[in-house]
Amino acid sequence: MRSINAADITEAVANLFKQANYNLGADVLAALKKARKTEESPAGRDALDAILENTRIPAKENIPLCQDCGTAVVFLEVGQAVLIVKGDVSKAVNDGVQQAYKEGYLRKSMVIHPFSTRTNTGDNTPAVIHTTIVPGNKVKITVLPKGGGAENMAKLGMLLPVAGRQGVIDFVVKAVEQAWSNPCPPVIVGVGIGGTAEKAMEMAKHALIRKVGQPSPDKENAALEKDILHKVNNLGIGPMGYGGRITAFAVHVETFPAHITALPVAVNLQCHSARHRETVI
Amino acid sequence: MIKGIILPLTEKDIKSLKTGDNVLLSGTLYVARDAAHRKMIDALDRGEPLPFDIKGQTIYYMGPSPAPPGKVIGAAGPTTSVRMDAYTPKLLAKGLKGMIGKGVRSPEVKDAVKKYKAVYFAAVGGAGALISKTIIKSKVVAYPDLGPEAVLRLEVKDFPATVINDIFGGDLYIEGKKKYSLAQ
Incomplete structure (x- = not known):
């Protein structure tokens, strides 16, 4: 067994949500640039130009790529030889979300009761967590801030x-x-x-x-x-x-x-x- | 060619704007999303006034991310307009002249745009950081309890938008798709 502190999961989740909201992956940037080259429609090209220009702003100015910083979707692949200690794993993930959305100036978009009061939870929790148990002694965390x-x-x-x-x-x-x-x-x-x-x-x-x-x-x-x-x-x-x-x-x-x-x-x-x-x- | 337009929109502006036109808007915009729209319609139904004088104004469908230190506002791109469709004809009847969002509107909204002589613009979704640069002032004017969905008054300079629905019945989403669709 390998022990992993719940606090390490919190820290990883917080960092990942901040990074994801500020910087697109190299694959997505390449896809955007390729689309800009291929697109024939002038209005479509203008939109892609704005989208590409937008990607150059966030990290240096503390403004996320999009105001919709999403529902915090998290995929956890937990190795079966891992023991998570000093805390509850769901709480650890949600603490990470709370931290990222507060410190990263990210929009909090979750409302408590979906069909009645719809009061904002104030910290973008709870995350939607998909957990799978896999062989090994590591934990893989993937975050996907998913726009509405x-x-x-x-x-x-x-x-x-x-x-x-x-x-x-x-x-x-x-x-x-x-x-x-x-x-x-x-x-x-x-x-x-x-x-x-x-x-x-x-x-x-x-x-x-x-x-x-x-x-x-x-x-x-x-x-x-x-x-x-x-x-x-x-x-x-x-x-x-x-x-x-x-x-x-x-x-x-x-x-x-x-x-x-x-x-x-x-x-x-x-x-x-x-x-x-x-x-x- | 890109037209510069000073807000609020004039009757002359509205007559001159056609589907597909790119514009740079400068002046005052009000920000409201569906939660604020619901409150505004509830107020009208109770016979109460709206939190701002809507006559001649333009509403931007948007909920910003928090302003980081030293900035007026955070990311500030458009949200999907369809969620406002149920409320929009009533506001157009009250004198609303412009809307900025993204995505197709209902037939009822498009009919009301023609009937009440208004314009529906789109801004580029997902370009929230870029758009924030055109916002020079932001103030909460109603429903602060709604958090990121509160009603704001913005001052904008050269805010980029594209005319989707004009008073002549044009629709860029329909026309664009028709122009570029290929046989399946």
Whole structure:
């Protein structure tokens, strides 16, 4: 067994949320620059210019990339040979969120009761935490501050198995078309296929933390990603929905076996400000 | 070409603005999101006045991140406008002339934009740090209990926006998509 202090998790989470809200990953920056080169629409190019200019400001001025600093989504992969000591792990994560959003001048966007009082919690907690137990003696923490505009465009379809590959493509393309200008395109399209309703959506969300445009290691999934991306970019929505060729940077597909009756498909969209960071303790 | 516009919008400005125009707005903007809209509509339903005189004004759909030391405001980009759609026609009927947000509006809002002669602009979502540079003053004027959703009065200089819906029925989201869509 290896012991890890809960306080170390708090510190890591706080640093990751600050970094994620101030600096885009090199992969996202490269995707933006590539989109700017390829985009044919003048209005789309203007939007991409503004987005790129925006990325040069935050770190030096203590202003985050976007005022929507998101719901604090956290993926924890905990090695089974790890013993977390001196504190509760969920509290450790939430303390990290609280610290980052306070010290980092990040917007607190969580409200306590979703359908009635909607009073702000004041510190952007609670985080949405997805924990998996994995082999090993380390803890991998990935944070994803997830903006509301794109998250609100998520779709779940419990398709009939007869719908097959084409049914999946049609469902995902339609979800992006219906989302239209709302999720701040160019987007990353996270797709989860199989499992159960909640498993499909969790995969769709998890797919968003993959390096942008890196194909799935599964050949069939990679081919599906390519086919969906082609169709999505033929929609013409373009950057910020002003019309154009680049509606999505990439489509990321994750799959899981499904019940004999079922073909669940979940779509979770990531705005162009694809902010996520990870570390291993 | 980019047009400079002084706020509040004049009737002449509104007539001259067309879908797809890029503008730089300078002057006063009011900030309100859905929570503030709900409170404003509740006030109107109770026969009470709005927290500011809305006649001729422009509302920016935005909730900023906190201002770091030495800054007027934090990141200050637009939020998704659809959440305001249920409240917007009532405010347009009360004299609201401009809205800034991002994303498509409902048919009811688009009809009201034409009927009451107003303009819906978009700002670039996710460019909150860049947009903050154009805000020179910020003051909470109502509902401070809403935190990041309070009503603010801003003074802006050369705030970049694009006309989405004009008084002639134009819609940049529809026109742009039509222009660049390819056969599936």
